[in-house]
Amino acid sequence: MGLSGICEAVIMPIKDREANRKYQREWARKNSKTKKKNQVGFKTRQKMVDDAKSHPCVICNKEYPIEVMELHHIDSASKTSTISQLQRKASYARLRDEIDKCAPVCANCHRLLKHGYVDLPELILLPS
Numbered sequence: 577m578g579l580s581g582i583c584e585a586v587i588m589p590i591k592d593r594e595a596n597r598k599y600q601r602e603w604a605r606k607n608s609k610t611k612k613k614n615q616v617g618f619k620t621r622q623k624m625v626d627d628a629k630s631h632p633c634v635i636c637n638k639e640y641p642i643e644v645m646e647l648h649h650i651d652s653a654s655k656t657s658t659i660s661q662l663q664r665k666a667s668y669a670r671l672r673d674e675i676d677k678c679a680p681v682c683a684n685c686h687r688l689l690k691h692g693y694v695d696l697p698e699l700i701l702l703p704s
């Protein structure tokens with residue numbers, strides 16, 4: 577009889593294209609925790625950035641919604657990456673380290689700061 581008789585009777589999902597697709601869809605339904613876990617990670621990193629932006633501007637001392645606030649690197653030489661890049665892929669510790677190097681400024685003050693019209697205050701007490 578041999579092995580060929582046994583193998584022909586069992587259709588492996590990998591051999592049959594339609595069965596393989598069905599198997600993959602079923603596997604994805606059962607293991608959807610992976611996708612949710614990744615989404616939770618992004619949401620946690622987003623919350624870290626939003627918390628850093630929830631403080632008043634260090635230049636004008638006005639409070640704005642987090643959509644208007646930006647994080648400005650106090651020392652651009654110590655900048656390893658942008659916050660938006662780290663927010664998508666970095667570990668929590670690495671993102672936290674980069675956020676600690678930044679000061680929250682409103683969009684208007686950030687533009688003025690970038691073009692040299694205003695300076696950062698001498699002593700910046702970063703919120704913890």
